[in-house]
Amino acid sequence: xxxxxxxxxxxxxxxxxxxxxxxxxxxxxxxxxxxxxxxxxxxxxxxxxxxxxxxxxxxxxxxxxxxxxxxxxxxxxxxxxxxxxxxxxxxxxxxxxxxxxxxxxxxxxxxxxxxxxxxxxxxxxxxxxxxxxxxxxxxxxxxxxxxxxxxxxxxxxxxxxxxxxxxxxxxxxxxxxxxxxxxxxxxxxxxxxxxxxxxxxxxxxxxxxxxxxxxxxxxxxxxxxxxxxxxxxxxxxxxxxxxxxxxxxxxxxxxxxxxxxxxxxxxxxxxxxxxxxxxxxxxxxxxxxxxxxxxxxxxxxxxxxxxxxxxxxxxxxxxxxxxxxxxxxxxxxxxxxxxxxxxxxxxxxxxxxxxxxxxxxxxxxxxxxxxxxxxxxxxx
Numbered sequence: 001x002x003x004x005x006x007x008x009x010x011x012x013x014x015x016x017x018x019x020x021x022x023x024x025x026x027x028x029x030x031x032x033x034x035x036x037x038x039x040x041x042x043x044x045x046x047x048x049x050x051x052x053x054x055x056x057x058x059x060x061x062x063x064x065x066x067x068x069x070x071x072x073x074x075x076x077x078x079x080x081x082x083x084x085x086x087x088x089x090x091x092x093x094x095x096x097x098x099x100x101x102x103x104x105x106x107x108x109x110x111x112x113x114x115x116x117x118x119x120x121x122x123x124x125x126x127x128x129x130x131x132x133x134x135x136x137x138x139x140x141x142x143x144x145x146x147x148x149x150x151x152x153x154x155x156x157x158x159x160x161x162x163x164x165x166x167x168x169x170x171x172x173x174x175x176x177x178x179x180x181x182x183x184x185x186x187x188x189x190x191x192x193x194x195x196x197x198x199x200x201x202x203x204x205x206x207x208x209x210x211x212x213x214x215x216x217x218x219x220x221x222x223x224x225x226x227x228x229x230x231x232x233x234x235x236x237x238x239x240x241x242x243x244x245x246x247x248x249x250x251x252x253x254x255x256x257x258x259x260x261x262x263x264x265x266x267x268x269x270x271x272x273x274x275x276x277x278x279x280x281x282x283x284x285x286x287x288x289x290x291x292x293x294x295x296x297x298x299x300x301x302x303x304x305x306x307x308x309x310x311x312x313x314x315x316x317x318x319x320x321x322x323x324x325x326x327x328x329x330x331x332x333x334x335x336x337x338x339x340x341x342x343x344x345x346x347x348x349x350x351x352x353x354x355x356x357x358x359x360x361x362x363x364x365x366x367x368x369x370x371x372x373x374x375x376x377x378x379x380x
Contacts (some may be wrong), residue, residue: 001029001334001339001342002028002029002332002340002341002342003339004028004170004350005029006027006031007025007030007031007080008031009026009031009033009079009080009081009082010071010074010075010078010081010082011034011082012035012081012083012090012095013035013036013037013350014073014084014085014112016128016153017084017156017157017158017161018083018089018112019051019052019160020157021082021169022034023050023052024163025166026054026210026344027053027341027344028332029341031056033055033056033058033078033353034055034057034114035058035060035074036058036059037061037062038060038061038062038067040351041350041378041379041380042351042380043349043350045347045348045349045352046347047324047325047347049197049347050329053329054345055344056353057350057352057353058353058354058357058377059060059377059379060354060375060376060377060378061375061376062093062095063380064374065094066376067159068095070371071159072094072099072103072359073361073362075095075100075104075107076103078104078107079107079108080108080110080169080173081100081108081109082111082169083110083111083112084111084113084168085112086113086122086125087117097111101182103183104182106176106180106181108169108183109184109185110185111184111185111187112187112189113186114128114130114131114156114189115131115134115188115189116186117187118186121134126215127153127156128155128156128189130152131156131160131189132155132156132189132190135190135194135198137156137193137197139211141155141215142214142219142220144212144214144220147212151228155193155196156192156193157189160189160191160193160195160196164189164192164195168185168187171208172185177319203216221267222270223263223273223274223276223277224239224241224249225240225241227303228281228288229281229282230284231283232285234285234302234303235287235302236281236289236293236301236303237301237302238277238298238299239300240299240300241299243264245298246264246297248298250298258276282296306328310328319331324343325346327346350378350380352380354372354379355368358371358377
């Protein structure tokens with residue numbers, strides 16, 4: 001059932017990092033009740049919305065005082081609330097942390113924003129690319145003498161956002177076992193993406209990292225930590241940082257026979273060494289290089305597309321990817337020795353579980369009928 005079995009989460013429907021956090025908690029066995037907007041009721045379920053897996057849905061009119069009161073009733077028996085609105089929005093709705101804590105002082109109130117709840121940028125619109133710009137992370141990603149390259153939305157939305165909030169939530173849950181009290185978590189993608197950069201900041205502090213993009217050993221500047229095209233138009237990755245691994249790279253690539261090899265960390269020679277390796281890797285197909293390098297300590301791997309990744313023997317044995325009703329997706333992770341999580345149910349249509357959830361929350365049949373008749377709650 002997963003290590004979070006028995007934990008109840010209220011999720012105010014949002015996009016991006018909030019649902020990703022909810023997915024992580026659902027994957028670990030938590031019960032997620034998604035509060036969908038009443039206007040969304042009637043929309044069909046979207047099984048391709050993988051981030052929304054593992055929820056039940058109640059559709060509520062949050063502009064209605066009766067609807068807000070319904071949410072607060074649900075909050076009374078919840079462990080966690082997740083919201084991803086701009087600062088001040090839930091307060092205006094009547095669902096801010098102070099009001100929620102009056103109903104349930106053990107509630108963990110998780111807030112997910114780009115800039116944080118305070119500061120001069122707090123209420124300004126933005127997206128992942130903007131948040132990782134302000135933290136300095138985006139500056140470091142890209143090739144030399146070229147523009148910074150957005151790393152999808154992995155660094156801000158998911159690694160520095162949703163995953164940061166999930167970590168904050170489980171930390172607060174642990175603290176609650178000692179204090180008996182809930183608290184508010186202010187998770188900001190700017191700070192999360194900055195946190196992900198701390199190893200690089202450490203290298204900057206000791207002089208091992210130049211601020212010029214594409215000149216460092218982890219950002220594409222080094223020949224021994226890079227990607228290379230093969231003769232069939234595919235690509236491989238090499239990460240031979242340690243000297244013993246680098247020795248293997250020289251051996252397996254054939255460079256060991258060269259008489260004019262510079263030392264591994266001679267930065268002025270990195271461009272020339274990259275050119276040599278580019279030429280060498282273009283002499284064979286990716287499969288041929290796999291036969292030579294894969295499984296050795298070079299720190300080598302083929303760069304797989306999504307379908308290839310799903311069908312790779314290592315990922316198959318580890319069950320890293322799963323499929324349900326033809327929807328391919330990554331499996332819940334990490335793995336546990338006792339409380340192994342299972343793949344949650346697929347996304348449901350907004351308002352699918354409204355009546356059932358109200359029954360479980362202790363509402364009478366008459367009260368439920370009145371809520372649905374008034375439009376404060378919608379059942380589909």
